[in-house]
Amino acid sequence: RKEVEQDPGPFNVPEGATVAFNCTYSNSASQSFFWYRQDCRKEPKLLMSVYSSGNEDGRFTAQLNRASQYISLLIRDSKLSDSATYLCVVNIRGEKLTFGTGTRLTIIP
């Protein structure tokens, strides 16, 4: 079983729609959690950290459920510029990052 599992997609959604991604992780000792965004042939860039209390950054909302070992990302009012691969990331011992395979999102005009 992979340490971090995501639905690879692709998700093709119309502009303006709301889209949700989910991710599960297997190591209960995981300490910190993130969503990174990766554009085609570019490096991953931090989108947002994820906290148990839930956190919001503009149109993006992230949620962590430690009991279920489940992380989510919600994008509201999607824009064409949101098209990218979204990587679910956990940090297990405060050292290396462990990535999911990524979920590819395409926003359709």
Place this chain on the structure above:
Amino acid sequence: DTGVSQDPRHKITKRGQNVTFRCDPISEHNRLYWYRQTLGQGPEFLTYFQNEAQLEKSRLLSDRFSAERPKGSFSTLEIQRTEQGDSAMYLCASWGASSNTQYFGPGTRLTVL
């Protein structure tokens, strides 16, 4: 631009040749990480340094791979006797005490013919 730089950005080589990549982290960051990413996969951890000490190596890092960070600043990753399976994006990331996560460089895309 995260402040992490990598060189070269692209490398094409023939099977059996040696290649070396360089990473310059954000200057105040004491930790430097190497990852490898193949098509359709997320980045996979290879190794990391705290200052000049190499603290962890993944089982992905075969004996053909070696990494150094001699002065605790820039790092090099060398692959000897390259194989076609080494074709990937090699990503460097850095972390410092003031950061909540790692910041990635633009990567070196290696193609082994």
